[in-house]
Each structure stands twice: as structure tokens, then as C-alpha cells.
Amino acid sequence: MRYFTKQQGQKEAVPVDLESLGNDRYRLTVNGKTFQVDALALEHGTMSMLVDGQSYSVEFEENGDEVGVLVRGQVTRVDVADERRLRLRAATAGFSVEGKQLITAPMPGKVVKVLVKVGDEVKEGQGLVVVEAMKMENELKSPKAGKVTELFAKEGTAVENNAKLVVVE
Amino acid sequence: MRYFTKQQGQKEAVPVDLESLGNDRYRLTVNGKTFQVDALALEHGTMSMLVDGQSYSVEFEENGDEVGVLVRGQVTRVDVADERRLRLRAATAGFSVEGKQLITAPMPGKVVKVLVKVGDEVKEGQGLVVVEAMKMENELKSPKAGKVTELFAKEGTAVENNAKLVVVE
Amino acid sequence: MPKIRKVLVANRGEIAIRVMRTCKELGISTVAVYSEADRSALHVRTADQAYFVGPPPSRESYLVQERILEVAKKSGADAIHPGYGFLSENASFVRACEKAGITFIGPPASAMDAMGEKTRARANMIKAGVPVVPGSTEPFATEGEARDYAQKIGFPIMLKAAGGGGGKGMRRVESLQEFESAWRSAKSEALNAFGNDAVYIEKYLEKPHHVEIQVFADQYGNTIHLNERECSAQRRHQKVVEETPSPILTPELRAKMGEVAVKAAKAVNYVGAGTVEFLVDVHRNFYFLEMNTRLQVEHPVTEWVTGLDLVALQIRAAEGEKLPLLEAPTPNGHSIEVRVYAEDPSRNFMPSPGKITYLRVPGGPNVRDDSGVFPGFTVPNFYDPMISKLSVWAPTRAEAIARAQRALSEYVVKGITTNIRYLKALLAHPEFVGGDYDTSFLTRNHDALMGVEDPRLSEVALLASAVYAYNRDQKRAKTLPSAQGSGAGTGGVSPWRQALRNRR
């Protein structure tokens, strides 16, 4: 079984070959190296992983397509998929990095200010919307130069995590 | 809605009348007294209950038909059922207190000794089986005088929690 | 004064629980108040009684004095502990408590008045002979006057626009030669920015440390200090790590600062727990900054090295007891506190409210966790993002750092993002380890504190993620027994749902 693991911030997916040996044991190959791994899944997204005697307590947190992996204090965000899902995901990726950009609320909060209107030309890094959470104001900036084509944010309204705010095209 | 609450060790079930007022609020009547209760169920079987301003942090643990209720350090074991279930339960109660008695393993462990055989007459309080768990031996005693009619326990075997061991009739 | 029997804690989160813990140990009943956003909060369940006080925004609930007093009366509370923030430094609330016949566990309103407003506090301190950052309180009429004053207090100095803030019209002047041109540009910038060219002068402090002195007073004028806390690890004036003793204080400086802090407290007839904040410059001169007339967030480090329970002391002082000690105890060992925030350092410290799905707190020797949360709790959006304070004690500073690192490595919070990894990087930074870190430490080292990736651990993470994905797929296959046979024909719709649809 081959999985493709793409680390956040990296362009290329790294293939990991997995062979289940039963009893929570696996043969895993990555970057040309093969490991015998004893990986016991515990509750609450915890895993005890033994690799050549090294003990790793691993914590997983799923967030959309990505899974955050905490190992010895380091968090690595990985998008992991098999071939079929990888293709599916490529097809449904509506907002690519180059095309139009959807700006969503990075946390639940309240829209305290909308700094643009539909049709505005914006520069990369220009402030679009200010969202307040936990007594702190956070200005959301445009990830690219372009034009505001859609505006969902309304001043004074509460927004959930990941709520659509602005589209810049 | 009427619930019947039977405390462990007590013979009579106490009826509790419940009326849901919405928003986690209830009107509850027990022993002729009526309470307005704000009872918010949290995860992991925890409940925050406010009764006339008094705050109770309640922990529930289901164990078969019984639920253990921990309030301010006191554990009360309650069998709570609506009328339909109460009837059902009475009907399926195969082993009543007067009739034959099934002795089960009170914990996972190992049967280290079987002290009786089928057909033996036993006195109340007489030892039947010794189960070892966590380096401690525990002798299980007959709850009544009678005759051993069935014997499931085998010396040297591991048993799960609630495993059938002996029937005394 | 009679013994306090029931305390209303007019606060939420970790500090409400902190206060209730001591009350419980003293046999005092507790009353919680909660807003709509806090019905499920831990402080509601920790208290003996709990009452609703309004909608989520604090100005409509925790800050509404009448509501709090109404609950106090209804519940039969004879005292109110304000915690920190909210109503804790509100003199009018103290007067309202007095009027209602309820003991306010804190200083008298007059002391709050005297210390509440910065310029008034500064004037009061000057009168009392407490050193403040040298500077003119009034703008200057002529450049000549200004230059004379600058020479008097000594360079470097800061020129500051009287009319405004935000860095506009501010100029740092290193020497007399630079003065004239700086004066001119500061004045014109001030005029442009605020329509007012008035400029005043303050001494520029090089690499200042934020060092504060804990003071304590009873109702009979006995006032002592309980040593210092070093709080220079700040981000946007928000403290992140605190420790005691301060690595830069000598016993002599400690004694001197303590003496001055006591003088400041006595000048305003202080009662109870208070904190006198100082800036200490590179030459180890110290200057009054402000006084916090309440319990500080970082009080646990003082408790660790003194063995005192400051909340218990506050209650005793409010009951009219005399101070049980007459001078500062010599600090025993070293203590460090780190603040665990629900925020994402990698996204500019954006707050991260949300549901805590899993929580494991550190244990073992000399570790203290003051938390306000629990697994399953949704950290609300309306309040401070601090979810816990972790503090440790050890005989020496080096051991305390190692212990804090160990404890942080045991801390697991899932569901929301926290600054735990940032805290680990902070404690490992050579400047922090060295001990002489000033208030610009965190800003200056922002990038270094974001941490570097260990490629070996990243590889382990990739391996782990593959097993995770495999387990996930296996589990899905199990929940959908027929999917294994029929393949992907249902187009991603679970056969269970499919079955349900067919029945409808």
C-alpha cells in the first residue's frame, strides 16, 4: 500500500510504502529507507510507536484533509492520501494557489471591520477584514494582488471557524 | 415523565417526575418536593447541575442497569428506569434474590482455586472460588445456603469481568 | 472583624478556581458567577453555588456591579474576591461593596484612586520620594529650556509628543550634538500627526527589565514586601514567562527595591496584596512604573519560593488579622511560571478558541498547574486566551528551567492551538538561559523562537501519518462492511446512508 505524504509548506508529496505485518507491526519505506515499526494506536488519537527500539509518543489531530502529528514537541502537518484520494483531491481543489483565493475566518470570532468592498483592487498583504476574538483584533490580509469579487463578511456579525469572508481574484 | 429510581441496597424504588422545560432546564419532583433544575450534560458522563443556586458537579458511570452517580465525594448507585423498562426488567430478571444465585467474577483475573463441586451443599458465606487479580487472592463466597448446581470456573484459567463462575440453588 | 464564611468570586477561568481552592482548604464556601458563554466552565462546577449574571461580553455580565452585588446578597456571601482584571481595580465597586456591607477582599478604594491613573500615581510617587523614570511632566516653551533639561537628566533621552502616542513624534536622542535636529523633526512630526507641537522629555532606558515587587499590608499599617518577580519576557506588553528570584538582582538591590516598594504602598495606605512594578535599566537603576492593586497572574512563583498562600493571606488581611510575618523571607530556591495561551504563534499569535478535545497535564515533583479548562470544554471567544499557568520549583535556576522543559514536554492539549512549543523554544533560548533578558527579548528573537524543524522527527511524523491513514482506512472499511465487496460504486455515500435513503 502506497501513501503520499505532503508536509505543509512543501511542494512535493513523499511516498511512504506500508505493509501490515499484523499485531500492530508494519514495514514502512520512506526515502529509500525501510523500517520495522511497532505502532499501537491508543484512544484520543494517541499512538505509541517503536522504531528500532526508539520510543515515540505520537499525537494526531485531524484538521480537514491535513493531520497534525506531534512527536517530541514538534508538530508536522501532513496531508496523507492514497493514490485514489490524491487524484480525487486534485480534481476537487476549487481554489488553487494561483487562481482565486478564498479568505476564511481563522477562528470563531466577530467581524469588527470590513476594509474593502466588492470591486476593490487590493495589493498583496493589504488588510481586508478585522476579526476580533478573545479581546484581540486580527487583521486578515490579502494573500495576493487582485480584485475583491465576493464579500461575505458583515461588520458586527459573529463568524464561525472557517467561515467564508472574502474572495480575491 | 416518571422515572423510578432504586438505590442500591434499598428495596423500594423512588419515583421522580421529570418535566423538560427546554434549554437544559427541568422541573423535577421527588419525595413530594419540586425543584427547578438547570442540568447541563457535558462530555465523558459529566453533568453540571444547579439546584436553587447550589452547584453540583455530577459524574455518571453506567454499569449494566445501574448508574453510579458521584456528587461531592459520595457515590450513589441507582437503577433508573421508566415504567415500560421497569416491567421489562422484572420479566427478564432470571436470577432473583430468592431463587438460584449466579456468582460471577467481580473483576478480570485468574481462577486459582475451586473449592466446591457440582452437587455440594454449601452454607451461606462459604467460600466457592478463589480468584486472583493484581497479586491479591479474593475468595468468593456463597450468598445463600443451597446446592451447587452449575460450575463454570476452572482452576488456572483466566476470567473476564462478570464471567459466570458458579450457580447455587 | 468577623471571620469570612462565604466568598463570591467575581471572576472566571483559572483565577476563579485558584481562589476557590484556597477557600475550600480554609473551610469557606464559594459562590461562582457566570456569563452565558461560561455555563459549562469549570469554575461553575468548582463552586458550592453558582449564579448567572448575563450575556457573554464582560461589560454585560462580569463587569456589571449591580448584578454581582445582587448575587452576593442572594447567595449570602459576606465577601467578594475580585481575582484580577474585571472589577479588581475598580474603586467605585469597592465603595459599592462597602455600602452593601460586603467585605471586598482587596485594598481600600482610596488606595486604588491614588494608584489607578498613571499620571496621578506618578505624581503621588514623586511626592513620596519613589524614583520614577526621570522626565518633564510639562512640555517646554523653548528649545533652550528643553536642551538644558536634557543635559540635566543626561543622554540618551526620548522626545515625546504630548498630544499623542503610537510612536509618532517620538525621537531617541543619543547626545547633545543630535539634540537640535531631533527637536525640530519631533516638533514638526507632532504637529502633523496631532495638530499640536508640544514635546516633552523622558529619560531613555537602555535594555530595561520589568521587575516587580510583591507587597503585602494588613489593616494596621504593617507593610512588607515578598521579594521580586522578573517579568521581562513580554510580547506586546503581555507577560509570557515570569520567574523569581530575578537573575539580575543582587541581595542589596532586592533590599533597596523592596524598601522603596513598601514606601510606595505605605504612601497610599495600602492594605492586602499589591504589586509595585519597576523598570530596571542596564546600570541597575530602577524606576516606578505602576502599581497593580490586586493579585497578579504570576503570584504562584512567589508562593513557591516563600511557602506562603497569597490568597489565604488576602482573606486573613480582609478579616482584620495582623500580618503573620514582619519581613520578607529569604527566597528559597527558584520558581518559573509559563503561561499557556490558546493562540497560534506561527500565525502571528492569533487567538485559537475552540473545543479542547484532549488534555494531559504534567505531573511529578514540584510542578504546579493552575488551569481553568478541562477536556470537552469549549474555550470561549470572549475572554482572555490564557488557559493555564504552569509553574515549577527547583533549588537552582538551571534546574528550574530543566524542570519547566520537562513539564512542558508532558503537556498535551488537542483541539485548539497553544503556545506550548513557543514556550519551550523560549526557555531554551541562550539569552533566557543566560538570565539577562530585557523587555525587547521576545520581539528581537521572534524568528528564533518559532523553532527549527528536526528532519529526523519530520520523517518519523511521515511514518506515523501513513500508519494513521492506514488505520483510518481500515476502520472505514469495517464500518462499511459491504463497501469492500461492491467497490466505489456508491460514489462515496456510505451504504448505511444508502440503505436509509432506499427506505424513504
Next chain:
Amino acid sequence: MPKIRKVLVANRGEIAIRVMRTCKELGISTVAVYSEADRSALHVRTADQAYFVGPPPSRESYLVQERILEVAKKSGADAIHPGYGFLSENASFVRACEKAGITFIGPPASAMDAMGEKTRARANMIKAGVPVVPGSTEPFATEGEARDYAQKIGFPIMLKAAGGGGGKGMRRVESLQEFESAWRSAKSEALNAFGNDAVYIEKYLEKPHHVEIQVFADQYGNTIHLNERECSAQRRHQKVVEETPSPILTPELRAKMGEVAVKAAKAVNYVGAGTVEFLVDVHRNFYFLEMNTRLQVEHPVTEWVTGLDLVALQIRAAEGEKLPLLEAPTPNGHSIEVRVYAEDPSRNFMPSPGKITYLRVPGGPNVRDDSGVFPGFTVPNFYDPMISKLSVWAPTRAEAIARAQRALSEYVVKGITTNIRYLKALLAHPEFVGGDYDTSFLTRNHDALMGVEDPRLSEVALLASAVYAYNRDQKRAKTLPSAQGSGAGTGGVSPWRQALRNRR
């Protein structure tokens, strides 16, 4: 001797984690070993490395010396910490370590030999001038001889059968008048029970306390004591609660016992951490009981009042460092430890292994939780039922009791039964609060410690249970959407399942 870089911890549960925490703080790598029953245990994940050593029974895994040593070699460990129990007092294992060139963190084999067997230890102590419970080591030939001996050591005395135990052939004799008849019946009972009528005499100790002295020695003969621990709260010789200082010790008695304990340790050339256990009678005479040549379960209370890290001291001693202090520090404040067991006090303390479904540990000031478990962990059936040790510190004993009560009230363990409520009753018992409780305290007060029911809380529980049942029923109704309409027609089978059946 070189610095230790990697420690194999030859143990499991809380003590393995305790040792690893200190190693981590000292920058020392750790290696765990685990049996089949412990693959999911916390100590496996806490260590840097972990190796399998065999099936669940400890004699096939944790006690197999060759396996442990093999792992030490494979992992590159240069030292082994044995914890307590298992191989910690096994002299042959110490010799095997020595042979393998691996440092054993503990005393030399010779000291274990000298203290390992009770009668040998007793003989060694008599030789060293350490008081032991007075008695004859040999049976008596005639009644006359026996009576003379009894008079010499003074009544009350115990007659004990030399041939056996279990209470058979044992007689307490209050006075000379009773001696003759007691002698005759003891002899005949001994004969009947063991086929051997030999009887010897020991002094009867009235209301004895179990008080132990922590000792510490380096490799250069420097030996000190670190004060006492009061461990009289025992059930079936199992300690349940420990504290320090002992409420019955005067500073003079502490000094005297400490001196004798040091003498005992020196007599066997002791190195590292050890504990000399004494019985203290009602007249405050004290007698050597045995020496534990290892770290004790209850060492945290000593750490609380001395500020020392005993595990770090053990490692330093094993590295050949000199003791960093030359005499016992004066105890600072008071510390109490309670042992949280997976057992059901109401069912004769029956062990209660199983899965911990939910766990909330206490926090706040001066509370320490040394736990070996986590939520989701299945407490295995094969080992000690202790899942955690909770210890607290406070300036005084009364405050420490209140703090322990508060901490226990925050402790929630679900899925298994624990003795938490029993511990609360114990700490509240007037005899414990009074401080002069002897080793029969728990047995004598068994019923009182089972607690009494508060009818008001029972009523609250009934109310809560009704809401619980209502929520449960509502949730069921929701998961079975069609059931609400169609009624009970499907006879309890969920429509989902029904749908699935129809498809097959």
C-alpha cells in the same frame, strides 16, 4: 566514575515514570522495558527507548535478570535504576550488573545481603548496637527459664511458636500470674498446629507506630539521615497514607532515631538511598524492624519537606559524587501522601483492574500527582493495584490535611473503582487528625472509614439520575429516527440494523 548518560529503568507504572522524569531533567536518556501486558503503558511512551521483555507475569518478564541485562546492552544503557519491588533488592542482580559492567543505581550487593533476610539483619543490628524488639532468638528448655526471661524484659510479652506463624501458638501475656497457664496452652497449641512445641518470647509492643528514617550515603562513607516518615496508616501491612514529620516525634527523638539509623546503615557499608524502619511503642521506645535497601514508594513526602530530589541524589551517588549535604535539613513544613489504589473498599478492598475511561487529576498549589496511568489505559491484572500517589505540602499539618482533602475532591477516575472516598474518610477521622494513630488504626476503624451516607446528596443523586435517564432516552430516540413514529414495533432492533438485515 564517569557520568551516567543512559539509564534503563527496570520497572513499570508510576515509579518508572518518576525516575524517567528526573533523568529527563538531568539530560540523561532513558530506556523502558515492558511486558506483554504493558505495551500500552505510559512508561513505554515516556522513555526514549523501549524494549519488550516477556509475558505478563513478572517472573517471566520484569524479574528475568538476563533479559533486562540484554536490553541494557542492546540499548547502550550504562546504568540500571531498579525502582522498588521487582529486582530492586536482589543481590544476585546487583552482582550480575557489576559483571556486565553496568552501574546499578542502588547499594552494593554486600549491603543487601546483610539486610535482606530478617533474622540475619536482626543479628547484624544487635551486633551494631541498634535496638531490636527485645526477645529470645532461641526457644526455652524449661518454663522456669522462660519465666525468668519474661520477667527480665518485662510484661506484657508475647509467646510465639518457633515452628510456624499465622497467629497459631501465639499468646499475649499481661503479667506474671498469667504466665504458667499461657505457657502451657501456647505449647500445646504449637504442638497441635506444627508438630513442634518450641516457644520463644518477644516483648509485646503496645500501640506501635511504624516510623521509618530515610538514610543516604555516598561511596566515601559519608552517611546522613533525611528525617522520618510516619507510616502507621496500614492495611494488611500495606501502607495507605504516609506523612512527615511524624506527629509523635519530638526533635530529640528524631535526632536519636536518625543517629541509630545512620549507625545501622554504616554497619553494612551502605551506599545510596535506604530506609530504616522502626516500631515506636507507646512509651516512645523504638526498635529496628527492617531496612529497605532501595527507594521507597513514599519518598515524595521527604522530597517535599527537604527540597531534595532523591532520584537525582541516587544517580549522583552512583556516579561517585560526594553527598551535597552533611546533615539532615530541618523539616520545612508538612507533607502527606495518599496512595490511590484500583480497589473497592466496600467489597473488602477487592482489586479493580480495567479500563480508565476518564481521568481528572488535581491541580493548584502544592499538589503533586505521581501517576502511572492515563485516560484510555487498561490497568492490567498482573501487577500492583496502585495507580497513583497524591502528595501535598503545607506549612502545618492541619493545612496539609485540608489541602489533601481538597486535592482528593478534585480527583476523578472513571471506569475502575478506586479508594479515593476511603482516603477522604481516613484523613477526616478524628484519630488521624489527632495525630497519634498506631498501626491498628485502619483495622480498628474499618466501619467508620466506609463513610456514612448524606441523605441530601442521595436525593441530589436521584434527581441527577432521572435527568441522565431522560437524556439517554432522548439520545436513543434521535439515533433511531423512525422509532418515534413507528413505536416499539421493531422489538428493540434499530432500524439501521433492520435496514442492513433487509439488504442481505
